Amino acid sequence: MNDMTPFVSKPKDWETDQEVRWCPGCGDYAVLKAVQRTMPELGVKPENTVFVSGIGCSSRFPYYMETYGFHTIHGRAPAVATGIKLANPDLDVWIITGDGDALSIGGNHTMHLLRRNLDCQILLFNNEIYGLTKGQYSPTSRVGTRSPSTPFGSVDRPANPCAFALGSGARFVARGIDVHKNLPTVLKAAHAHKGASFVEIFQNCIVYNDEVFAPFTEKAQAGAKQLWLENGKPMLFDGGAKGLTLDVNTLTLKVVDVTDGDWQAAAVIVHDETNRGIAHMLVEMPFGAYPVALGTIYNSPAPTFESAVVEQNAKASEGKAADLQTLIGKGQTWMVDKEPRAE
Template structure:
């Protein structure tokens, strides 16, 4: 009988090189531990990344890895999954890599519902190229490329994923392993494209950007941990979100003796697209930040559909060497 896997079984001998204090360290440790907990097979696990600080991830995972080109990791990952559906593929990207140059590729891997886990590290800045503003940077962000402050309307990653018809959408925080690990496990169990936005602290170029809802002292009041079938409560159960049936918007209400009964608080249904839409569009700063699995509504994955209608049904009928020797298959008509 083999010994149980540990986080060290998924760590390489490479020196982990991010800036001291970077949130990527915490995410890496959580992913390694999570894979050990679920007894993932390193021989069938693949990490695919594009370009950026987060894209160093494959070097530090004792599994197969591809460090690809800027924004195109979803295309590589799709090819891998189609070629070998048995592979467990993890796509690692950032807010710049995934939502700027790679926005088109990310959109298509989501709408196609290709079976993989997509971790988007959102630090609202370009870290690798020295602190320019990114697609998710908030208005007013001062950077080398926006010295007077950004005037762009930022991309909402989860709203983007929802608009691309993603079937699994979740949020978590880099240093909150208690929340992040269950989200990673749920994503891995999901058959299809599982999108996870991870708020990640860039300690050099955008330090404490998320402190308004990450700070431990105020987390109970600023974080909303959603769970399927349970009311949307926060502030230790003293506050909740209620649906205003006239405006079809969410509003914060007091719960209990001085407020509304808990039965009036909206119950989270992760299969409900309307609820997911309301949650991902809550105004930041005015409402608590929704964390956990926001939307999960399975549908046939792209890779399953591909092989279902393929003549060979996934069976190997030829050899790569033969195809390479065949030469051009195009002939003038």
């Protein structure tokens, strides 16, 4: 079992000697630094930590973390992570994936990991494009996105990662932004959750989809377009001048003005991160008309997959002695001649 005493480390202890190789200006650099800054605050040990990735730009991540790591195959990081966690439930497992890796070829694996509630952290870097394979549209690309595979503009309706996670039974869903100062807070909340933690990170691809999130990430727009949620606090944004209320007639969220800071008079609702229905509404608010919900959106722990497997195996082995030779000898057996037969 792991020693529960918090481990003292520095961000430098989590950096490898490998050259970090992404395009200059890529948002992945900011996410990497945020994770490396966060790990010491978790009090965990590098030798008890595993980063698992699939295929894509983000999937180079394990090379840059001074931990154990697996750079696996396209879309299968959840399957490998499940095997790791079942083999050693004490390990701290992180999955690094992208919108293409997790939601196209890996959609099936991501769904099952979430519904099973494996205790791990899933960081989905969403840049709404296939970066590694040179800019084709991805499952999260918006309608009208022009790319080598959609030269006249995509006609696909994009997938919503957080809505997908909630629909798959995720018990923890959060959002962050690659360069935002609050990203480490989101990562710490995800790690504190016992079970599958799903974090969508809006990540800028400077080469193939630059500034796609600018309408809500640019400094001039951020206050009016970002809603940072905090459990037990009113859903306020734009410096407290606006908030969200629940229209009881239509059962939808609505933006309201807040006068003189009196959010109660404006009927602004308080964030309850255990409310799954409101969480669905928050992740499906359309860009533009509403702010983007960020931070911990939903957090309602449930028993984990690996704990159930460990418990089941323990019950199945009660009163039984481990004897490999007896097991091999059960059922149909046969002898192999010691000497070769004559021709």
